[in-house]
Amino acid sequence: MHPRTHALPMLLAALALGTVVPATAGETRIPEAAIETAAGLRDRALAENPGYAIIEELTTVIGPRMPGTEADARAVEWAKQKFEALGFDRVTTVPVTFDVWLRGEERAEILGTVPQPLKITALGGSVATPAEGIEAEVVEFPNLQALADAPDGSLEGKIAYISNRMQRFRDGRGYGPAVAARSTGAVEAARKGAIGLLIRSISTAEHRFPHTGQMRYEDGVARIPAAALANPDADQLSRLIALGEPVSVRLMLETMTPGEYTSHNVIGDLIGREAPEEMVVIGAHLDSWDLGTGALDDGAGIGITFAAGHLIGQLPERPRRTVRVIAFAAEEIGLLGARAYAQHEATRVREHVIAAESDFGAGRIYALRSNAKDEAWGAIEQIGDVLRPLGIETERGVGGPGPDIIPLATRGVTWAQLAQDGTLYFDYHHTADDTLDKIDAGDIDQQVAAYAVFAWLAAEAEGDFGSAPPGSD
Numbered sequence: 001m002h003p004r005t006h007a008l009p010m011l012l013a014a015l016a017l018g019t020v021v022p023a024t025a026g027e028t029r030i031p032e033a034a035i036e037t038a039a040g041l042r043d044r045a046l047a048e049n050p051g052y053a054i055i056e057e058l059t060t061v062i063g064p065r066m067p068g069t070e071a072d073a074r075a076v077e078w079a080k081q082k083f084e085a086l087g088f089d090r091v092t093t094v095p096v097t098f099d100v101w102l103r104g105e106e107r108a109e110i111l112g113t114v115p116q117p118l119k120i121t122a123l124g125g126s127v128a129t130p131a132e133g134i135e136a137e138v139v140e141f142p143n144l145q146a147l148a149d150a151p152d153g154s155l156e157g158k159i160a161y162i163s164n165r166m167q168r169f170r171d172g173r174g175y176g177p178a179v180a181a182r183s184t185g186a187v188e189a190a191r192k193g194a195i196g197l198l199i200r201s202i203s204t205a206e207h208r209f210p211h212t213g214q215m216r217y218e219d220g221v222a223r224i225p226a227a228a229l230a231n232p233d234a235d236q237l238s239r240l241i242a243l244g245e246p247v248s249v250r251l252m253l254e255t256m257t258p259g260e261y262t263s264h265n266v267i268g269d270l271i272g273r274e275a276p277e278e279m280v281v282i283g284a285h286l287d288s289w290d291l292g293t294g295a296l297d298d299g300a301g302i303g304i305t306f307a308a309g310h311l312i313g314q315l316p317e318r319p320r321r322t323v324r325v326i327a328f329a330a331e332e333i334g335l336l337g338a339r340a341y342a343q344h345e346a347t348r349v350r351e352h353v354i355a356a357e358s359d360f361g362a363g364r365i366y367a368l369r370s371n372a373k374d375e376a377w378g379a380i381e382q383i384g385d386v387l388r389p390l391g392i393e394t395e396r397g398v399g400g401p402g403p404d405i406i407p408l409a410t411r412g413v414t415w416a417q418l419a420q421d422g423t424l425y426f427d428y429h430h431t432a433d434d435t436l437d438k439i440d441a442g443d444i445d446q447q448v449a450a451y452a453v454f455a456w457l458a459a460e461a462e463g464d465f466g467s468a469p470p471g472s473d
């Protein structure tokens, strides 16, 4: 029988007696005193604005934070000092080793009777072209599948061009179907004999900033240079091709692979007063692409989660469990910091009680979601009750973990998602235009409040949130 079956008669009896409702056996509950403290945390976040200044400092003093650059090293030092300054009890690091990729010069132009320069940028991980560039006819495909369906050898000596358009949604669900063209387009193009790949940016914008992002190669398939076009340039190219005459492009990409580098995840802990080995994790990624200053992606998440931890640390007592804030390294090039963290914590995975990442820009949070077990859903709804005045609803059966939480979630750690309004996020994502001016300080306050409430209450909960069977990532 389901434990909730007993809840109504018990509630009626409790009301009649004027007593506190006891938790049903096995149910995770949050004590009333902790709920009151959470409401205070929420109101302080809105009054004190602790998050925006952290984002401003990170994007101004450190700037773009490409994995493996000197700015990466400065960012790691900055994060360590920031955790100390914000009053965290313990600051530790976990090493993350990877091959560095760097962007150099990049140019493209349409040749022939309507010559014109194109706004492009290399995809992360792309090989360079020869110094003089490549010149070839462009063959357009509406999406990755159409390219994959082209006959073998049909693109010998040509440049493949995938023109798919990302659709705009509040929850960003247009990204997944569109981004495959970026991730694996070069592999499909090379299989057909192409010598280069161009894509319409994975973007909802109509500005002339091309959007970068990681791509990958496959062993045994030729490695061809790959770049994204700004969307108006992509559309211009499509219109010229539609006229029916062959259209050729010259593409020059300079990229560098200087070798191996070791960066670090940086971890700030508020050590739990009763169950210090049990952890509630919140976090964001510290690295960014090189084109902008990584304000939306993911300076915002760093500011939000560092500030939330700071507010909890200002309370008169520590949370029951440890609240851990993680600044993940090298997310953009393949969740490398998150994978290293999950491996490092392999024997302590079960002590990660619940985990949430802020990595979806700076738009306000509209929903709390989780895959918490049935017996803990009442506690999730208790958290939701404190979040409701912030305009946040509790939603069940939807959503998923932030990218850096995936390696933990696949090992069975319960996730929570504070789902952000991503309507505008993909206008700026991975561009030179991802800068501080795109962030509204009031929106950051709302999110600091939400993360502080979530982390505090999850750490105070009596009982766990369940765990999924381990999978693989």
Ligand SMILES: [Zn+2]
Pocket (backbone or CB within 6 Å): 285, 297, 298, 331, 359, 360
């Ligand atoms: Zn990100």
